[in-house]
Amino acid sequence: MTPPKIALVGAGSTVFAKNLLGDILSFPELAHADIRLFDVDAERLAVTEQVAHRVAQAVGAHPTVTATLDRHRALDGADFVINMIQVGGYRPATVTDFDVPTRHGLRQTIADTLGIGGIMRALRTVPVLLDMSRDMERLCPQTLHLNYVNPMAMNIMGLARQSSIRTVGLCHSVQHTASELAHDLGLRVEEIDFLCAGINHMAFYLKFEHRGEDLYPRLQALAASGQVPATNRVRYEMLRRLGYFVTESSEHFAEYVPYFIKRGRDDLIERFQVPLDEYPRRCEAQIGGWETxxxxxxxxxxxxxxxxxxxxxxxxxxSMVTGQPRVVYGNVMNTGGLIENLPHDCAVEVPCLVDRQGVQPTRIGRIPPQLAALMQTNINVQTLTTEALVTGHREHIYHAAMLDPHAAAELDLDQIWSLVDELLDAHGEFIPAELRRLQAAD
Structure with a gap:
């Protein structure tokens, strides 16, 4: 068996790279893999290279490890490309995504997937992913691109419209939430049988069972009792209203809908324990502890x-190397109507069979109409942002922002337009030239 060539792009994300390398190299069949580490930050890359060797030693693996600042070298002939970049970094990009909206009266929690923050992150990320995919089309056209980068749905949609590279988006919200719910019910997650489907960060468990028992009555009773974890009040409230439990955390979900963060309603923030500015606090803590x-x-x-x-x-x-079949949850295009009552040109998160033939999405059929309708409010924003990126028509950025459920709950149209103007200016060269406010014609 020829050792697979695996490129980690954005390998300066040392802790995440360490976890992925530990997972990969612990398989005997992958223990001699050709690992290519790429990043634009030489210092962080050097740390990850050292960590990669330590991980290999810890699991008894003997990979070939190459660290490079040359993306072409990392991608050349790669069988798999794992992507974990953050365009613009925490500073200045993420800080800008929080500071500017705050001045305009728009409060956020995470701002990396939807909303004003998610739109701006897509505008600066998709062009970089597309540039990388052009390299892959030339250097490793048969590769599988494993994308861990947010905003997941918009990244998948933007690449699908413009690249031939096979891409699957990977997130951990499905499996993490299953573990949380099992814990809340006092059960072992290994004994839970579930089926989940939707869009990234807004997928719902269509089935959640334990040894043949439907667990939804127990979850509904828990929600009605009010005795739910404080950090999960948003999601249990949505369970009460929709009848199904959503995958992404409450701090994320609170800014995907118009119900929990509203101007003049700080009582909602308190009642549902919505952690405003959660992501900057988390990033500052990680930065502060990095040297240690x-x-x-x-x-x-x-x-x-x-x-x-x-x-x-x-x-x-x-699974692709050995042929061992597995089911994972992946973000792919809704080609052929995997979820019938969602648009065919959106990205969906569904169970996928994986074996030597690659990632094969499962057709779900129709999902409950209230879930599809709620997802459509987010898909509107994703579609319009993607349209702006593909066509270069700046006006679709404003259209995406005005249709964002959270922005519309806090700002009027003039405020939304003004906020988008300022953000496009503030991000400068991180935004494609044709979409920059001062360089594009109306």
Missing amino acids: LRAQLQNPDAPIDVQRSVEYGSLIIH
């Missing part, structure tokens, strides 16, 4: 903790 963490990871005398994560990336690679 780096020293630990680089210290050859300190033990390195390598445990299998819940990420699907290594499972997909292993």
Whole structure:
């Protein structure tokens, strides 16, 4: 068996890279893999290279590890490309996505998937992914691109419209939420049987069972009792209203809908424990602890903790290399109507069979109409943002923003237009030239 060539793009995300490498190299069939680490930050890349060797030693693997600042070298002949980049970084890009909207009266929690923050992240991310896909089309046209980068749906849609590279988007919200619900019910997640479908960060468990027992009555009773984890009040409230439980966390979901963050309604923030500005706080904490963490990871005398994560990336690679069939949840285009009552040109999150033939999405059919309708409010924003990126028509950025459920709950149309103008200016060269406010004609 020829060792697979696996490129990690954005490998300076050291902790995430460490987890993925531990997953990959712990499989005996992947223990001699050709690992290519690429990043634009030489210092962070050097740390990840050291960590990669330590992980390999810890699991008894013997991979070839190459660290490079040359993306072409990393991609050349790659069988798999794992993407974990963040265009613009926390500073200045993410800080801008929070600071500017706050000045305009728009409050956010995570701002990386939908809403004003998600739109701006897509505008600066999709062009970079497309540029990378052009390299892949030339250097490794048969590769499978495993995308971990947000905004997931808009990235998948933007690439599908403009690239021939096979791409599947990977997230951990499905498996994480299943574990949370099992914990809430006092059950082992390994004993839970579920079926989930929808769009990324807004997929719902259509079935959630334990040894043949439908667990929804127990979840509904828990929601009605009010004795739910404080950090999950938003999602349990939506269970009460919709009849199904959503995959993404409450701090994410609160800004995908117009019900929980509303101007003049701070009582809602308190009642549902909505963590405003959660993502900046999380990032600042990680930045503050990086030097200590780096020293630990680089210290050859300190033990390195390598445990299998819940990420699907290594499972997909292993199944495609060995032929062992598995089911994972992936984000793919809704080609052929995998979910019948969602648009065919949107990205959906569905169970996928993986074997030597690659990632094969499961056809779900129709989902409950109230779920499809709620998803459509998010798909509207995703579609219009993608249209702006593909056509270069700046007006669709404003259309996406005005149709965003959260922005519309807090701002009027003039405020939304003004906010988009300022954000496009503030992000400058991170935004494609044809979409920049001062360089595009109305």
